[in-house]
Structure formats: structure tokens, C-alpha cells
Amino acid sequence: MDRRSSKIFSKIIGIGSYMPEFRLTNSRLEELVDTSDEWIVKRTGIRERRIAMGKATWEMGLAAAQAALADAGLPGEDLDLILVSTVTPDSLTPAVSCVLQDKLGASHAAALDLNAACSGFVYASDVADSYIRAGKAKHVLVVSTERLSGITDYTDRSTCVLFGDGAGAVVYTASEEPCGILSTYMRAEGSLGQSLFAGALPSEPDPLTGDRTIPSNYRFLKMAGSDVFRFTATAVPESIDNALSRAGLEAGDIDWFVLHQANLRILKMVTDRYGLDPEKVYVNIDRFGNTSSASIPLCLAEMKEKGLLKPGQTIVASGFGGGLTYGAIVIKL
Structure with a gap:
């Protein structure tokens, strides 16, 4: 669909992130598995990745969400919908989005987790855009938060060199300006x-x-x-x-x-x-x-x-x- 013909656009008004402090370097991985910095960089381009070290998926997501809302100048209570993309939820229920809904004081928001793995942010943004364009939501928070270290086998050199932890968030709002998605x-x-x-x-x-x-x-x-x-x-x-x-x-x-x-x-x-x-x-x-x-x-x-x-x-x-x-x-x- 050509979105330019729409009278309502989903405009980005806030962006936030959270990255854990701990850096897992290639040299540290050399101590865990049969690999080398040269091998990893040549095949993936990765030199280090961040690891949550005790931080839950929802905690990282909350930090990113708070940063995005602050950037947007928007209180949590103004949100209509919270969408979280993740393959590493802390629990099957409640959903990470429901935890964030509570922590953000988003008393008027619906909450939904979405699992499309690495495409999750794109999928969640499409859902946010659909709600906004349909007039069902004005402000939508999309949070992508992943604790991949929790599902990574650090004895498997083909996968453990790839994955890291972190969270990012974007606030979309309904706008009549020809911008946004x-x-x-x-x-x-x-x-x-x-x-x-x-x-x-x-x-x-x-x-x-x-x-x-x-x-x-x-x-x-x-x-x-x-x-x-x-x-x-x-x-x-x-x-x-x-x-x-x-x-x-x-x-x-x-x-x-x-x-x-x-x-x-x-x-x-x-x-x-x-x-x-x-x-x-x-x-x-x-x-x-x-x-x-x-x-x-x-x-x-x-x-x-x-x-x-x-x-x-x-x-x-x-x-x-x-x-x-x-x-x-x-x-x-």
C-alpha cells in the first residue's frame, strides 16, 4: 500500500535505548571455545557484544521505554498501546508488555508481546502503524528487548560468537504531516x-x-x-x-x-x-x-x-x- 495517500501518518517522536555495561570481547570467547578474534571478525564483523549480567528482559525494555518517552516528552499515561518484540521473555505470562504497562503507569494502554525474532521491530512498527491509521490509537510505544545470552550455548562456537543483549524503543504518534511510516x-x-x-x-x-x-x-x-x-x-x-x-x-x-x-x-x-x-x-x-x-x-x-x-x-x-x-x-x- 502507498502510505502517502493516507490522511494519518505514524510519526516517530521519541527514540530510546539501553545497553548493558558488560562487554564480552572476542578475546574472552577465545577462553571459552575454540575460536579466535581473527576468525570471528573475518566471518561476522563482530569484535564484542554486551551481556545483561543479571538484568531481566523487562528491565532492559523498561529503561529503553523510559528513554524513548522522555525523548518524546510523553507520560506513560498518554499511551494507547504498548507493543514489545522479543524472543526472550522472562515469563510466558505475564507478557513483557504487561510488565512495562504497569511500570510505566500506562493505565490506558493495551499491551501485547510479538515474536517475529529479528524482524520483530519491523513487524511491531507495522502493527503500530495499522492501529494509528485506523484511528484506534494515537500514541504507540514499540519496545524491542532481547536477552539472547539466556538462550545461547557458550560451548557452540558457531553461535555464541554472534549474539548479544540490549533494548531499543520508539514512540509513534498520529500526525497529519506527510512523514513517519x-x-x-x-x-x-x-x-x-x-x-x-x-x-x-x-x-x-x-x-x-x-x-x-x-x-x-x-x-x-x-x-x-x-x-x-x-x-x-x-x-x-x-x-x-x-x-x-x-x-x-x-x-x-x-x-x-x-x-x-x-x-x-x-x-x-x-x-x-x-x-x-x-x-x-x-x-x-x-x-x-x-x-x-x-x-x-x-x-x-x-x-x-x-x-x-x-x-x-x-x-x-x-x-x-x-x-x-x-x-x-x-x-x-
């Missing part, structure tokens, strides 16, 4: 879901193997890296192309490409695919690693803090990962 595009490829798997409640039988004996590492992330990389090679351009088309724009019209920070090779692939100036593709994976759905809002928060985001700029954000899910949004600041 201009278009969205979301898809899923569930047939490839086994390529990135982490167990929750043990099932009978195991959905992947048919085995009725659930292994002790069932809850840890397991990834077929080559399958996921091949998926992104087509999924990411597809989502970006369609989001741009729906907004009536081309890649050359975009000021910033803010992609899920999964792997530096994927970011380079997109840069080359569109012939972009590398300076237009924001990168912080070297310092934060893969933080799943939190990675895009974490980028936005850091960009704002550095003064890189300016009114009138247009951004493409693309998420892709577990599910397998993918999608993109076009946002005008």
Missing part, C-alpha cells in the same frame, strides 16, 4: 524455520527430529548459518524493493539504510546490491553483535545521539531472521 512490507518463510531454532515448552515428539527425548540443550539457539545466509540474499532485497515501491521511492532517494545487524557480510551484500555509499548503511554490529529485534531501534537511538538523524531524511529499515521472517519499512523523519 510511508510504507511497510512483511513476509515469512516458515518452511525454513528449522534453520534457526530455539525450544520453549518441550513437545512430543520433537518437531525437528521426531525424537521423544528432549535434549538438555533444547532451549539454546541452533542455526544452520549457510541456509540463513542464502535466505537473506533474496529476502532482504525483496523486502526493500517492495517497501520502496509502495512508498513510490527508489534506493537513491534514501538517506539511511538501517538493517538488522546480523552479519557484516550481509550488510555489505546490500550495499553492493544497490550500489550504495557505505556511509549510508549504518553499522554497529562490531560493538553490539546480533541483538535480534533490538538491533534496528538500537541503531536509530545511536544515530540520534550522534546527531546523524535530521528532519526530512528518509530511512529504510529491514529486519530478517528467525521464523524465518523478513520485512522492511520506509520512514520519513
Whole structure:
């Protein structure tokens, strides 16, 4: 859908983040598994990642939410809807969004958790936009908070080098200005879901193997890296192309490409695919690693803090990962 024809737009009025203080460096990982800083950097671009060290998923989300609301100058009681994207909730119920609803004093807000893994921020932003455009909400808070260290196997060198913890948040508000979310595009490829798997409640039988004996590492992330990389090679351009088309724009019209920070090779692939100036593709994976759905809002928060985001700029954000899910949004600041 071309969002420019809408009379109501979902405008960003606040951005916030929280990053744990503890840095898990590649040199520390060398002490845990058979790997090296050179090997990790060459294959992923990651040099360190942050680890929550006792912080709950909701605590990180709350800090990011409070920062976003402060940036927006909006009290919690003015929120109509709280959406939380996460693959690492502290409990199955209550949802993280309900915990935040209470802690923020958002007495008038509905609360909903959403799990689209690394595409979570894009999916949640689309839901926020739908509520706002339908007139069902004026102010929507989207929080992406992930404690991936809790589902990472630190004896598996193929996955433990990738993931980190953190949270980012964005406040959307209804606006008649022709800005905010201009278009969205979301898809899923569930047939490839086994390529990135982490167990929750043990099932009978195991959905992947048919085995009725659930292994002790069932809850840890397991990834077929080559399958996921091949998926992104087509999924990411597809989502970006369609989001741009729906907004009536081309890649050359975009000021910033803010992609899920999964792997530096994927970011380079997109840069080359569109012939972009590398300076237009924001990168912080070297310092934060893969933080799943939190990675895009974490980028936005850091960009704002550095003064890189300016009114009138247009951004493409693309998420892709577990599910397998993918999608993109076009946002005008």
C-alpha cells in the first residue's frame, strides 16, 4: 500500500535505548571455545557484544521505554498501546508488555508481546502503524528487548560468537504531516524455520527430529548459518524493493539504510546490491553483535545521539531472521 495517500501518518517522536555495561570481547570467547578474534571478525564483523549480567528482559525494555518517552516528552499515561518484540521473555505470562504497562503507569494502554525474532521491530512498527491509521490509537510505544545470552550455548562456537543483549524503543504518534511510516512490507518463510531454532515448552515428539527425548540443550539457539545466509540474499532485497515501491521511492532517494545487524557480510551484500555509499548503511554490529529485534531501534537511538538523524531524511529499515521472517519499512523523519 502507498502510505502517502493516507490522511494519518505514524510519526516517530521519541527514540530510546539501553545497553548493558558488560562487554564480552572476542578475546574472552577465545577462553571459552575454540575460536579466535581473527576468525570471528573475518566471518561476522563482530569484535564484542554486551551481556545483561543479571538484568531481566523487562528491565532492559523498561529503561529503553523510559528513554524513548522522555525523548518524546510523553507520560506513560498518554499511551494507547504498548507493543514489545522479543524472543526472550522472562515469563510466558505475564507478557513483557504487561510488565512495562504497569511500570510505566500506562493505565490506558493495551499491551501485547510479538515474536517475529529479528524482524520483530519491523513487524511491531507495522502493527503500530495499522492501529494509528485506523484511528484506534494515537500514541504507540514499540519496545524491542532481547536477552539472547539466556538462550545461547557458550560451548557452540558457531553461535555464541554472534549474539548479544540490549533494548531499543520508539514512540509513534498520529500526525497529519506527510512523514513517519510511508510504507511497510512483511513476509515469512516458515518452511525454513528449522534453520534457526530455539525450544520453549518441550513437545512430543520433537518437531525437528521426531525424537521423544528432549535434549538438555533444547532451549539454546541452533542455526544452520549457510541456509540463513542464502535466505537473506533474496529476502532482504525483496523486502526493500517492495517497501520502496509502495512508498513510490527508489534506493537513491534514501538517506539511511538501517538493517538488522546480523552479519557484516550481509550488510555489505546490500550495499553492493544497490550500489550504495557505505556511509549510508549504518553499522554497529562490531560493538553490539546480533541483538535480534533490538538491533534496528538500537541503531536509530545511536544515530540520534550522534546527531546523524535530521528532519526530512528518509530511512529504510529491514529486519530478517528467525521464523524465518523478513520485512522492511520506509520512514520519513
